[in-house]
Amino acid sequence: MATVNAPYSEKLDADTLAHYLAVPEEMELAAAHLGSFFYEVKVPLQKEFAKAHGISMASLSAAAAHFDGYSGHTWGGKTAA
Secondary structure (H helix, E strand, O other): OOHHHHHOOOOOOOOHHHHHHOHHHHHHHHHHHHHHHHHOOHHHHHHHHHHHOOHHHHHHHHHHHHHHHHHOOOOOOHOOO
């Protein structure tokens, strides 16, 4: 969570981050934090976080694809899947 929260004054807790991963339609509410999660946190750690919070790899990939469309970036897990 340190990487996700580091540059921002408003902090997300793990449950809130997991919520946004599970409900991609709401990701824009925490776009900066999710950008840090998807593009700064190493993919194996993202997968570990998702698994620990009951988020399937298919759901994580779908959330990343949704966020890629919003952000214009490409999630590193696409090639590491």
